[in-house]
Amino acid sequence: MKTFKLATALAASVALPSIGLATELEVTHWWTSGGEAAAVAELAKAFDAAGDKWIDGAIAGGGGTARPIMISRITGGDPMGATQFNHGQQALELVEAGLMLDLTDVAEANNWKDIVYPPSLLDSCTVDGRIYCAPVNIHSPEWLWLSNKAYADAGIPVPTNWNEFVASAPALEAAGKIPLALGNQPWQSNLAFGAMTVAVAGLDVWKQVNVEKNMDVAAGAEMAAVFQAAADARKFAAKSNVQDWNQATNLVISGQAGGQIMGDWAQGEFQVAGQVAGTDYTCLPGLGLNAYLSTGGDAFYFPKLQDADKEAAQKRLAALMVSPEVQVAFNLKKGSLPIRGDIDLAAANDCMKKGLEILASGNLVPSGDQVWSPDVQKQNEDLMVEFWKSDMDPGAAHAQWVENLKSGL
Amino acid sequence: MAATKRPGRLLRNLNGKIAAVPMILTTLVVFLGGTLWTVLYSFTNSKLLPRTNFVGFDQYERLWASSRWNTSIENLLIYGVFSLVFTISVGFVLAVLMDQKIRFEDTFRTIMLYPFALSFIVTGLVWQWILNPEFGIQHIVRSMGWESFVFSPLTNPDLVLYGLLIAGLWQGTGFVMCIMLAGLRGIDEDIWKAARVDGIPAWKTYTIIIIPMMRPVFITTLVLVASGIIKLYDLVVAQTSGGPGTASQVPAMYVYDYMFQAQNLGQGFAASTMMLLSVLIVLIPWAYLEFGGKKHG
Numbered sequence: 001m002k003t004f005k006l007a008t009a010l011a012a013s014v015a016l017p018s019i020g021l022a023t024e025l026e027v028t029h030w031w032t033s034g035g036e037a038a039a040v041a042e043l044a045k046a047f048d049a050a051g052d053k054w055i056d057g058a059i060a061g062g063g064g065t066a067r068p069i070m071i072s073r074i075t076g077g078d079p080m081g082a083t084q085f086n087h088g089q090q091a092l093e094l095v096e097a098g099l100m101l102d103l104t105d106v107a108e109a110n111n112w113k114d115i116v117y118p119p120s121l122l123d124s125c126t127v128d129g130r131i132y133c134a135p136v137n138i139h140s141p142e143w144l145w146l147s148n149k150a151y152a153d154a155g156i157p158v159p160t161n162w163n164e165f166v167a168s169a170p171a172l173e174a175a176g177k178i179p180l181a182l183g184n185q186p187w188q189s190n191l192a193f194g195a196m197t198v199a200v201a202g203l204d205v206w207k208q209v210n211v212e213k214n215m216d217v218a219a220g221a222e223m224a225a226v227f228q229a230a231a232d233a234r235k236f237a238a239k240s241n242v243q244d245w246n247q248a249t250n251l252v253i254s255g256q257a258g259g260q261i262m263g264d265w266a267q268g269e270f271q272v273a274g275q276v277a278g279t280d281y282t283c284l285p286g287l288g289l290n291a292y293l294s295t296g297g298d299a300f301y302f303p304k305l306q307d308a309d310k311e312a313a314q315k316r317l318a319a320l321m322v323s324p325e326v327q328v329a330f331n332l333k334k335g336s337l338p339i340r341g342d343i344d345l346a347a348a349n350d351c352m353k354k355g356l357e358i359l360a361s362g363n364l365v366p367s368g369d370q371v372w373s374p375d376v377q378k379q380n381e382d383l384m385v386e387f388w389k390s391d392m393d394p395g396a397a398h399a400q401w402v403e404n405l406k407s408g409l
Numbered sequence: 410m411a412a413t414k415r416p417g418r419l420l421r422n423l424n425g426k427i428a429a430v431p432m433i434l435t436t437l438v439v440f441l442g443g444t445l446w447t448v449l450y451s452f453t454n455s456k457l458l459p460r461t462n463f464v465g466f467d468q469y470e471r472l473w474a475s476s477r478w479n480t481s482i483e484n485l486l487i488y489g490v491f492s493l494v495f496t497i498s499v500g501f502v503l504a505v506l507m508d509q510k511i512r513f514e515d516t517f518r519t520i521m522l523y524p525f526a527l528s529f530i531v532t533g534l535v536w537q538w539i540l541n542p543e544f545g546i547q548h549i550v551r552s553m554g555w556e557s558f559v560f561s562p563l564t565n566p567d568l569v570l571y572g573l574l575i576a577g578l579w580q581g582t583g584f585v586m587c588i589m590l591a592g593l594r595g596i597d598e599d600i601w602k603a604a605r606v607d608g609i610p611a612w613k614t615y616t617i618i619i620i621p622m623m624r625p626v627f628i629t630t631l632v633l634v635a636s637g638i639i640k641l642y643d644l645v646v647a648q649t650s651g652g653p654g655t656a657s658q659v660p661a662m663y664v665y666d667y668m669f670q671a672q673n674l675g676q677g678f679a680a681s682t683m684m685l686l687s688v689l690i691v692l693i694p695w696a697y698l699e700f701g702g703k704k705h706g
Contacts, residue, residue: 068669075458093457093672184652241542241564243650375456378671382477382655389654390566400476407471 025081079303161288296367500585533647
């Protein structure tokens with residue numbers, strides 16, 4: 001369907017050669033679910049209203065499917081006008097190979113250095129002092145989503161943090177519920193482990209391992225405790241047989257499961273299902289223990305094109321994406337946090353407001369994509385999915401995990 | 410057409426040779442060239458983009474230390490052995506049954522061959538639903554009254570391979586049956602008559618006379634099935650995505666994931682080189698049996 005739309009759009013662009021001075025830019029991304037598509041439409045609307053033409057190049061199947069296609073197109077000599085990546089190292093080599101447009105002049109003209117908050121987002125776009133991407137939103141993975149219905153059915157209060165959640169698990173199981181919903185995709189296990197690291201070992205250990213890359217701490221007792229905790233938690237998820245994250249979220253929405261560790265994008269699913277934060281479901285950022293968020297998210301990169309008009313349009317689009325009006329419109333639809341602190345999101349719901357508060361308080365760490373290469377991330381995903389879905393020994397998994405991290409030093 | 414001079418060996422059938430040039434070039438440049446390039450770059454530490462920074466056997470050492478790769482190889486061996494034995498034996502038995510001059514043979518043949526007309530993606534999805542505990546066989550049996558019935562191979566790491574195997578056999582057996590049936594039809598009717606005159610029972614005729622006569626058919630089937638097993642990818646992606654955990658991973662998935670998702674070309678190339686090696690292990694004995702044997706025969 002998407003391809004068909006794209007084909008129609010392309011056909012139309014051939015049939016009706018440039019009316020006026022509108023410059024067409026094809027923008028590729030992997031936002032295809034309901035809320036995501038609505039958010040992209042906001043970007044497209046703003047770009048079209050400014051006098052250019054947005055050609056939508058949505059690629060279904062998530063980042064893991066879309067990124068190889070995007071990268072092949074850029075390295076294969078068929079670059080698009082702009083493309084989504086996650087903040088961090090995913091596009092680093094493309095930048096180093098000189099395939100991406102330098103946006104430093106746009107950033108300076110619009111004063112990005114002062115308005116983009118947290119500044120680590122802009123640092124992730126910076127290679128050798130030059131800026132190569134426009135951040136558009138912040139997503140944080142460290143949330144525990146709880147079903148109020150499941151706890152009401154079991155006759156116990158809704159937990160307020162991870163420790164209470166663990167303590168309440170046997171009562172949930174006795175009531176015939178799955179305590180923890182966890183999809184089978186590798187990245188979900190890795191996400192759950194990352195969130196637990198902060199909850200169990202604390203912020204300092206997380207930073208020493210992931211930011212300072214201290215391998216002695218990584219191999220130490222604090223991390224061993226996290227692996228032990230994860231080994232206990234995987235028993236809660238043993239009966240969760242679903243594949244995709246939104247199927248797991250659906251178990252929580254329908255009250256079949258007690259909770260799920262998932263990023264703030266899960267909120268969109270609760271919203272679509274007509275549930276209200278606080279009464280139907282409960283969200284605990286940082287698993288309720290350490291109120292902190294890691295600031296991953298999405299950014300747009302602009303491949304170099306041999307066309308001065310298009311290059312000017314690319315820079316206009318980059319400036320537009322960071323502008324306050326677009327940030328508000330886009331992020332409200334997407335359910336993500338804006339990348340600038342100087343705008344007002346009054347329409348945000350309770351969970352989003354919790355996120356905004358943490359963002360304002362500065363309890364922030366960089367995301368896994370920002371600190372580790374895709375290679376290390378993939379190895380850890382493979383390890384974590386094996387660990388969570390089998391009875392692998394925590395000690396062996398810990399040793400392998402340290403090896404994986406070392407391969408990325 | 411009295412030619413005064415026989416043309417040289419090189420110029421004989423010139424039109425045909427010219428017509429074959431594009432295909433020969435494609436083979437040399439795309440297949441052979443691509444293969445050599447891949448093997449060469451598997452000795453580098455290329456990440457997202459290919460680089461000629463050679464690191465010896467590092468990528469291979471990491472590959473064989475990776476538990477996911479080792480699981481993949483183990484899975485492929487188990488799947489391969491079962492798949493080979495069952496597709497060929499079941500396919501042959503079906504072909505023999507078809508060969509008993511039964512009624513509606515065309516209908517049965519169509520039914521048996523039908524799954525082969527589906528892509529592996531469709532097969533995988535269909536069987537994912539059939540084996541899904543909440544919607545498939547388990548659900549149906551439970552709704553008939555057997556409340557404690559458990560049949561959910563795709564969610565059990567120890568059984569997931571057999572879930573894949575069911576789908577693979579369902580798809581592949583009809584095709585093998587057709588090849589075998591063609592082989593059986595190629596056996597001269599007189600041989601059957603001679604065997605009957607000598608009073609040899611039918612099962613003995615099959616095992617002692619027919620099967621040895623069908624050796625080329627068996628070898629061709631073996632190679633077709635074996636190469637299909639090594640490149641097994643789409644069925645697993647559609648049916649289990651390699652899960653639960655890493656319990657149903659196969660080598661082709663490792664290659665794709667590391668080349669594109671992990672942005673580690675060197676590692677992906679090393680894994681695909683190992684796959685090439687396993688294809689060669691299958692192909693070389695076949696080539697020897699097919700072409701080497703004829704010189705003596």
